Amino acid sequence: MQIKSFLCGIMHSNCYCLESDGEAVVIDPGYMSEPLLEYLNSEVAVKYIILTHNHFDHIGAVEEVKRITGAPIAISKTDEIGLYDDNYRLSASVHGRYGFANPNLRADVYLSDGDALTFGNEELKVIATPGHTPGGICLLVGNYLFSGDTLFASSIGRTDFIGGSFEKISKSLEKLMLLPDDTVVFAGHGPETTIGREKKTNPYIKF
Numbered sequence: 001m002q003i004k005s006f007l008c009g010i011m012h013s014n015c016y017c018l019e020s021d022g023e024a025v026v027i028d029p030g031y032m033s034e035p036l037l038e039y040l041n042s043e044v045a046v047k048y049i050i051l052t053h054n055h056f057d058h059i060g061a062v063e064e065v066k067r068i069t070g071a072p073i074a075i076s077k078t079d080e081i082g083l084y085d086d087n088y089r090l091s092a093s094v095h096g097r098y099g100f101a102n103p104n105l106r107a108d109v110y111l112s113d114g115d116a117l118t119f120g121n122e123e124l125k126v127i128a129t130p131g132h133t134p135g136g137i138c139l140l141v142g143n144y145l146f147s148g149d150t151l152f153a154s155s156i157g158r159t160d161f162i163g164g165s166f167e168k169i170s171k172s173l174e175k176l177m178l179l180p181d182d183t184v185v186f187a188g189h190g191p192e193t194t195i196g197r198e199k200k201t202n203p204y205i206k207f
Contacts, residue, residue, distance in 0.1 A: 001122050001141065003186070006036040011057035013189055016146055020120025023047045027139065027146050028058040028188060029065045036061070040068045047119045048109070051075040052148025053133040054082020055161070056091050058188060063102060072108030074117070076128070078135025080107045088133075088162060111137055129176065131169020132157030138176065145185045145195070151176055153185075153193035156204045173205060 006015040009031030016027040017039060025048045029036065040046065046069035051059050054075065059082060062073055075083070082089040083105040091100050111117075113128035125140040129150040136157075139146040149157035150172055159166040181196030198205055 001120070001144075003144070004039060005186070006033055006039070008033060008036070009057060009060065011189070013057040014187065015061075016186055017044075017046075018119070018122070018124075018141060019044055020122040023120040025050055025117070025119050025124065026065055026069075026071070028052055028148065029061040030057040030059065032061040032064050037068075040065060046071040048117055049073050050111070050117075050124075050139060051079070052138065052146065052150075052188065053136040054079040054088055055133065055149070056082075056089050058148065059083065059089065063105060073105075074109035074111050075107045076112065076135030076137055077107070077110040078130075079133050080110070080135075082133075083107065090161065113137075127175065129169070129172035131159055131165050131167075131172045133161070134163040134165075136172070140179070140183075143180070143183055145176070145179065145183050147176070147185050147187050149188040151185060151198065151202075152187045152190050153198070154202050155190075156202070157188075170204075177205060 002019040004017040008015050013030040015029045024044045027050050049071050084103045086101045089101045111126045115126040117124045127138040129138045132149045179195045183195040185193045
């Protein structure tokens, strides 16, 4: 599997494109950059556009990516509201710089804990991790975890936005810490890390 990372917009969110045997998934297209556009216009067949949660800096380019690729939008049913409601999308905080919500936009696929999606020779597993948002998810592909804004290197996602809960994200983190220590974590912002490293260095992880 190939992993391509694209830095998106002024919030420096990470968009990931995973490719296997000619098929790909796009995770969290927050902003349409030239490198991302070039990739989407290549020969790769995008099978899914997957959103870990519903904030503007992770979904701002989802409509454009869908228009280019024709791929279905996949998100938890709880977080779908961010596709069509600016309050949950948090668009007002950046005055629509990442685009306002489309009142007619809906998900094509609803993701729940334990679901699996296939692309190429890979299987992507959904892990429900509420706390940053009510319906936040992480994505596990082999030994790689795409953690959205649940887990960062030495930090975690904020819980003071609408629908956030420190109690829930703490329980979500406990679930993630059950993964093998050598699991590589690709976060929604910042550098990659590992589960083992976060157990030792993250002040929000209590063991």
